[in-house]
């Protein structure tokens with residue numbers, strides 16, 4: 160099993176580290192977490208016995224076979240400049256940074272570097288991430304399969320061409336935020352009808368989880384599943400009409416487009 164080093168343990172880094180450590184695919188001793196501030200890393204070390212922490216990113220790269228960059232996009236050049244001389248051709252660099260292309264990463268390292276661009280999302284924390292995997296031509300099929308296995312240990316992962324990355328950011332990288340807004344709004348509607356708030360969040364979130372599982376597990380078209388809930392003259396068709404009247408679908412499509420456009424302009 161290969162050693163995995165994380166550089167950056169913020170929102171996304173921590174979600175992946177927790178997801179990976181909980182999945183038991185990799186021994187805790189095989190995970191090294193690097194950051195600028197040791198105090199911020201100590202809780203992870205305490206939570207997952209055996210996991211190593213460090214502020215010395217060059218040493219982390221020396222020890223790791225796979226290095227996952229989970230820093231903000233504008234920090235990538237600085238981090239790669241620091242670790243470049245430790246990047247031997249056998250190591251795999253994974254970047255989850257939005258808007259940083261494989262070409263950008265190759266220019267900051269070398270043409271021989273094995274690079275994989277990945278776009279996960281924060282539900283990694285509960286083992287339900289959706290991650291896209293785009294390797295450069297130096298990464299073998301076997302290595303790509305290994306990376307997919309790692310990201311599948313805390314959710315679902317699909318290999319996609321890099322030119323789909325804007326769509327990925329819009330539909331899964333950023334979308335947990337819009338889904339939380341939807342859950343919050345559903346719950347507000349329930350509260351408006353007298354339901355206590357704690358119950359309202361539970362009813363709303365479980366309805367979203369159940370509907371998502373129906374799409375994934377039945378393989379049915381979402382429109383057909385919607386039709387199954389919508390009896391003639393019933394309550395649901397009233398709600399569907401209201402959503403259509405207020406531009407729900409168009410609003411969601413525009414949100415995905417906005418995130419995708421932002422990603423392509425970064």
Ligand SMILES: NC(=O)c1ccc[n+]([C@@H]2O[C@H](COP(=O)([O-])OP(=O)(O)OC[C@H]3O[C@@H](n4cnc5c(N)ncnc54)[C@H](OP(=O)(O)O)[C@@H]3O)[C@@H](O)[C@H]2O)c1
Nearest residue numbers: 167168169170171172194195196229230231232255256257
């Ligand atoms: N958040 C999401 O939902 C999401 C989804 C998909 C992809 N991403 C991508 O994930 C990346 C990280 O995003 P985030 O939301 O996790 O950001 P974040 O919470 O700000 O975390 C960034 C982390 O990087 C650390 N860091 C900064 N400079 C460093 C350096 N030179 N060496 C080592 N560590 C350093 C920071 O440490 P300090 O706190 O000590 O500065 C912080 O822990 C971004 O590129 C983003 O595009 C995020």
